[in-house]
Amino acid sequence: MTITPDSPSVLTALDRPNSYIGRSVPRPNLRRLTEGRGSYVSDTVLPRMLHVVFVRSPHAHARIRAIDTLAASKAPGVVAAFVGADLTEVMSPWVGVLTHLKGLKSAPQYPLAMERACWQGEAVCAIVARTRALAEDAAALVDVDYEELPAVADAETALDPQTPVIHPELGDNLTFERRVNAGDPDQGMRDAAEIVEATFVFGRHTGVCNEARAIVADWNAAEQRLTVYQGTQAPHMMQNLFAKHLGIAEQQVRVITKDVGGSFGVKVHAYADEMATVAIAKLLRRPVKFVADRLESFLTDIHARDHRVHGKIGVKKDGTITVFEIDDLTGIGPYSVYPRTSGIEANQVVNLTGSWYRCPNYRALARVVFQNKNVMCQYRAVGHPIATAVTEGLVDLAAARIGMDPVEIRRRNLIPDDGYPATAPSGIKFEKLSQEAALQKIVTMMRYDDLRAEQERLRKQGVYRGIGMTTFVEVTNPSPTFYGIGGARISAQDGVTMRLDGAGTVFCHTGVSEQGQGTEAVIAQVAASAFGVPISSVRVIMGDTDNTPYGGGTWASRAAGIAGEAAWQAGKALRANVLALAATILQAQPQSLDLRDGIVVDAASSRERMGLDEIARIAHFRPDTLPPGFQPELVATRHYVPRAWPFAFTNGVQASYLEVDVDTGFVKLLRHWCVEDCGTIINPLLVDEQVRGGIVQGIGAALYEHCVYDERGQLLNGNMADYLVPMASEMPDMDIGHVVTPTADSELGAKGAGEAGTAGAPGAVMNAINDALRPLGAKTLTEMPFTPGLILRAIGRI
Amino acid sequence: MKPAAFAYARARSVEHAISLLGEHQGDARLLAGGQSLIATLNMRLSSPSLLVDINRLPDLGAISVTAGIVEFGALVRHVQAEQSETVARYAPLIARAMPHIAHPAIRNRGTIGGSIAFADPAAELPACIVALGGELEIAGPHGRRSVSAEAFFKGMFETELGPHDLLTAIRVPAADAKTRAGFAELARRHGDYALTGLAACARATAGGLSDVHLAYFGVGTMPVRARNAEAALDAGDIENAVRAIATDLDPAGDLHASAELKSHLAGVLLRRVFRQLSEQPT
Numbered sequence A: 001m002t003i004t005p006d007s008p009s010v011l012t013a014l015d016r017p018n019s020y021i022g023r024s025v026p027r028p029n030l031r032r033l034t035e036g037r038g039s040y041v042s043d044t045v046l047p048r049m050l051h052v053v054f055v056r057s058p059h060a061h062a063r064i065r066a067i068d069t070l071a072a073s074k075a076p077g078v079v080a081a082f083v084g085a086d087l088t089e090v091m092s093p094w095v096g097v098l099t100h101l102k103g104l105k106s107a108p109q110y111p112l113a114m115e116r117a118c119w120q121g122e123a124v125c126a127i128v129a130r131t132r133a134l135a136e137d138a139a140a141l142v143d144v145d146y147e148e149l150p151a152v153a154d155a156e157t158a159l160d161p162q163t164p165v166i167h168p169e170l171g172d173n174l175t176f177e178r179r180v181n182a183g184d185p186d187q188g189m190r191d192a193a194e195i196v197e198a199t200f201v202f203g204r205h206t207g208v209c210n211e212a213r214a215i216v217a218d219w220n221a222a223e224q225r226l227t228v229y230q231g232t233q234a235p236h237m238m239q240n241l242f243a244k245h246l247g248i249a250e251q252q253v254r255v256i257t258k259d260v261g262g263s264f265g266v267k268v269h270a271y272a273d274e275m276a277t278v279a280i281a282k283l284l285r286r287p288v289k290f291v292a293d294r295l296e297s298f299l300t301d302i303h304a305r306d307h308r309v310h311g312k313i314g315v316k317k318d319g320t321i322t323v324f325e326i327d328d329l330t331g332i333g334p335y336s337v338y339p340r341t342s343g344i345e346a347n348q349v350v351n352l353t354g355s356w357y358r359c360p361n362y363r364a365l366a367r368v369v370f371q372n373k374n375v376m377c378q379y380r381a382v383g384h385p386i387a388t389a390v391t392e393g394l395v396d397l398a399a400a401r402i403g404m405d406p407v408e409i410r411r412r413n414l415i416p417d418d419g420y421p422a423t424a425p426s427g428i429k430f431e432k433l434s435q436e437a438a439l440q441k442i443v444t445m446m447r448y449d450d451l452r453a454e455q456e457r458l459r460k461q462g463v464y465r466g467i468g469m470t471t472f473v474e475v476t477n478p479s480p481t482f483y484g485i486g487g488a489r490i491s492a493q494d495g496v497t498m499r500l501d502g503a504g505t506v507f508c509h510t511g512v513s514e515q516g517q518g519t520e521a522v523i524a525q526v527a528a529s530a531f532g533v534p535i536s537s538v539r540v541i542m543g544d545t546d547n548t549p550y551g552g553g554t555w556a557s558r559a560a561g562i563a564g565e566a567a568w569q570a571g572k573a574l575r576a577n578v579l580a581l582a583a584t585i586l587q588a589q590p591q592s593l594d595l596r597d598g599i600v601v602d603a604a605s606s607r608e609r610m611g612l613d614e615i616a617r618i619a620h621f622r623p624d625t626l627p628p629g630f631q632p633e634l635v636a637t638r639h640y641v642p643r644a645w646p647f648a649f650t651n652g653v654q655a656s657y658l659e660v661d662v663d664t665g666f667v668k669l670l671r672h673w674c675v676e677d678c679g680t681i682i683n684p685l686l687v688d689e690q691v692r693g694g695i696v697q698g699i700g701a702a703l704y705e706h707c708v709y710d711e712r713g714q715l716l717n718g719n720m721a722d723y724l725v726p727m728a729s730e731m732p733d734m735d736i737g738h739v740v741t742p743t744a745d746s747e748l749g750a751k752g753a754g755e756a757g758t759a760g761a762p763g764a765v766m767n768a769i770n771d772a773l774r775p776l777g778a779k780t781l782t783e784m785p786f787t788p789g790l791i792l793r794a795i796g797r798i
Numbered sequence B: 001m002k003p004a005a006f007a008y009a010r011a012r013s014v015e016h017a018i019s020l021l022g023e024h025q026g027d028a029r030l031l032a033g034g035q036s037l038i039a040t041l042n043m044r045l046s047s048p049s050l051l052v053d054i055n056r057l058p059d060l061g062a063i064s065v066t067a068g069i070v071e072f073g074a075l076v077r078h079v080q081a082e083q084s085e086t087v088a089r090y091a092p093l094i095a096r097a098m099p100h101i102a103h104p105a106i107r108n109r110g111t112i113g114g115s116i117a118f119a120d121p122a123a124e125l126p127a128c129i130v131a132l133g134g135e136l137e138i139a140g141p142h143g144r145r146s147v148s149a150e151a152f153f154k155g156m157f158e159t160e161l162g163p164h165d166l167l168t169a170i171r172v173p174a175a176d177a178k179t180r181a182g183f184a185e186l187a188r189r190h191g192d193y194a195l196t197g198l199a200a201c202a203r204a205t206a207g208g209l210s211d212v213h214l215a216y217f218g219v220g221t222m223p224v225r226a227r228n229a230e231a232a233l234d235a236g237d238i239e240n241a242v243r244a245i246a247t248d249l250d251p252a253g254d255l256h257a258s259a260e261l262k263s264h265l266a267g268v269l270l271r272r273v274f275r276q277l278s279e280q281p282t
């Protein structure tokens, strides 16, 4: 794999003498994790711990007439059995709505289904036993009397009058609707020389984590306190939800998150079975563990996408885009997921589509509907792959229609790099993007003209290769605009507390969390750089609501940008405290000193004056030697929340080069490029790997991953043999490049980098496939995943 | 995903294994590499009362060539066959197929006997054995018997093996200078069971090929011989052979490929395999 050198760093204040910023330091947790010494919830064992197993509805929609748990209760090792009503005494239901998504509605959801099961896989009964195996044995003995009800499977007909309404009290199956009419779309249509339309379909897929969802809940009746070990992205959010729905104070709940085996957005929601586990632990006053197995994961981990978008683009002969129009329909299962809701993805599609182009005319409609399938919610790059593929698919079609090169049409329409700040027709605001520079860079990296020549040459030999490109933007560093203003208690700010200990090393406590992406490394790098110590002197503590500043956790590519800035400020503050102390000891002016690599030096000459260990020793053990009235402060906390912009938008461009075997319909990915701009790059290796991993997930959506449901709402491929996750052998080499445009909203200038790969890849692969097949007069392929069958049909081979 | 409780016994000999199977009257299963069986137990698709572990049975783990016959003991691991020079030389079709079977970790444990006994309709080895006109040796309560490959496979996961039988050996004719082998399959991801696959062998003649055997997998409930296509290839006519596929095969569609797609891919594979058969040096 080739790694394209980064653009020269534009760091300023960040260029401290012992700066780790911009360096690919290995992550501190690497050795522990690779030597199998990680500590996951799945591994957690507590004294007196029980295991809960859920009996799940085999039907997409059914009335529960009766549940007979008698035989199960008597089975070996069984301690208790619960049905829905049993848990209502300790846990209240929840409704997944946010007030800023106007009109969004959903029904109350309970930890176990009450009188109806609304999707195949919904938990209807819980069996608690000494071991998971015994609980599974007993669960097989539970007799549920179901009356099957008609299932609403097809989003397309969910709003038809003859379709049953899943929650009659809501009136219809419409969860949420949003319309945008910006500029003058009608005029845009009239100004166009060509109007191109297409319908894009994005199959349902899911985030397949290495470690399934896992939780151990422990109610200590003597302390009146609940400790929850949970593999979650947002410990404080979960603390709030457990407290709220158990009707206890937040202080009575501690959430501990140790190592998490991947999350991708799957582990940032309230799941009914996890809420049930907590309720059961409270009722039984014993630790209770639930680890989803792989079959349960497919049926209950949030699914994603499942959008159908009719799109239209108007274009003049000179390539000027005159209008974008979309009509998005998405099915989200029977409940809007709590607490982030299932309206966000469609909302993002509306926000983002076409937003990075100059065209002011935009009409959008998004409708979100209920259906009897597993719930759908936020998964890596929420809405972005859809908005990107629709926008860029339309742009490519327009280019083909007017006979213009795909790079050229983008050049002519992108918001120019000197055109910022800018506001998109949907209302989203860009501080500063670098689309022109990124496009130029990728064209050079991929040697675009040579590639086109090669493509042409090979076509003559019957080899069909395609080049596909997507430009895109990515939402990162969200302000309270995302959830807080809608009433969700999900912290937008994050804090970092740095504490100097007696040996002169520091602990760094933060509310963001790590699920494998390297957050711990990034925080350590920033803290070490700002404070002035070797990175080995910094220990990062996260994932414990008793011991970290209250914070939002890790999602929406926020950890590095938000907690990173807090760490930067905390490091500076603690350095000032330490230098004040050193100045007192050394009888010098604090501003004449600096802390570098753990040693207090004269700032001007770098002459070493005193080790931090010695300063710590005096501060902790011999403060009697300090002048009277001088109190050293050995802990510093700083918080940060983006204020100037609702989001720190990043941008980028991706390109895919692939070959379609026109006999088999198989796609061979030859190479993939991405140039992105996440502002200050704290750790180039981690950023590049985030981008690569994201691209792989995007390729999964484009070619492989699909939760296939039948017309009765039955998931047909919920296992690792039939659900195709992308595998290493099929992945192309990926070249990653960067343009660096720091956000001015923070000193660090870092934006997020976690989702760019996933945002741009599906559209790039789609455009490349269509580019490859264009000379064959193929029907445009717009339905993901692009399977061999779809491809062969598009070229008339089957 | 925990299996229901089961008892476990390690068989000391083939006879011991058969008597253990007999004691449990059809409710016992042989455990070979466990790569297919354990998954079915974990998903509770089956819950036998006893597993009879045959992994330590002596004499079932060798590959040998005698009198023009290659013999694989049932416990030969996939990896063993994959790396064997004997197999490369005397059973080139099997050598070609091996890398397509699952992934290295699975090939380390999975056995040739287990693959054939399990009789997955999309598995490579059953088709290879059918194409080669192989023979399966079965030990049962009434002694040992041999069955031709075509008689052995009876349907989806169904074989000539009775509940108290053990597959002991797999025999195929050893290749000589005139033997030609061809193998191709189409799987979405490397190591997956194929959407469609083709195992083929033939004899080189002065003008072309004779004795062409084509065994498709993934297109029916068991390996399917394409006899009309074979005849067409014996006559040297690939176009006719591809046309004949339509009458030879009647695949049912599944989650990953429609019937139409499978039929189409079968034709594509035939051309590719025909090229392999024709191009090998004499």
Ligand SMILES: Cc1cc2nc3c(=O)[nH]c(=O)nc-3n(C[C@H](O)[C@H](O)[C@H](O)COP(=O)(O)OP(=O)(O)OC[C@H]3O[C@@H](n4cnc5c(N)ncnc54)[C@H](O)[C@@H]3O)c2cc1C
Pocket: B029, B030, B031, B032, B033, B034, B035, B036, B037, B038, B074, B100, B101, B102, B103, B106, B109, B110, B111, B112, B113, B114, B115, B117, B118, B120, B122, B123, B124, B125, B161, B165, B166, B167, B168, B191, B192, B193, B194
């Ligand atoms: C992820 C994955 C991918 C795979 N992909 C492929 C693939 O692409 N192609 C392919 O062919 N296979 C594939 N397999 C299956 C693999 O090849 C198995 O190893 C094989 O099918 C069974 O062999 P085993 O020794 O593991 O048998 P086991 O799992 O131990 O047994 C399977 C069945 O055969 C019976 N059995 C085993 N040995 C005997 C015997 N000697 N006599 C009578 N009955 C016996 C058992 O009782 C059981 O019912 C895959 C498996 C996995 C897990």
